[in-house]
Amino acid sequence: MSIPDLEFVDEWTLPVRPESGLGAPTQMVDACYAVGSDLRWRRYGAELDIDHLKWTLSLHETGAVQLGVNSRRPRRRVRGEADGVRELGMQRYTVALHIELTLAEATVVIADIVQTELAGYPPWVQWPIQEKRLLLPVVVEGEAVWRDPRTGESVAPIGGLTA
Structure with a gap:
């Protein structure tokens, strides 16, 4: 879901486990860190490429925050068979993210978005x-x-997930 015809106030691209948000809303950065930390644990199914994962947070004038996630890997120089690794590529996913959410609320919303995206499309x-x-x-x-x-x-x- 995207928000049409609204101006971005700011936008940040962060690594899978951001140490700081370079001005991004702290609770959103911390929520991305928590979810990114757990992506390494307790998965079943296709391998997940998280080494190249980047979060994009876009803040709109209304306080709505859009979440983009992308793990596109660089193209290979040699063609080969698919390696069975799932790439996560969702752009501009809003749902219920808002600047006024608490850290716990933002973390749950982001975790739900990523979980739904992973389970919803093959592989x-x-x-x-x-x-x-x-x-x-x-x-x-x-x-x-x-x-x-x-x-x-x-x-x-x-x-705080572990194996």
């Missing part, structure tokens, strides 16, 4: 999983966590 990637179930990003007592939908258990804070 599919289920992320993150516990046993065979997708974990759900939710806010619990002001903290963004991955929750097991079967048990209701909070498995880990978003940004």
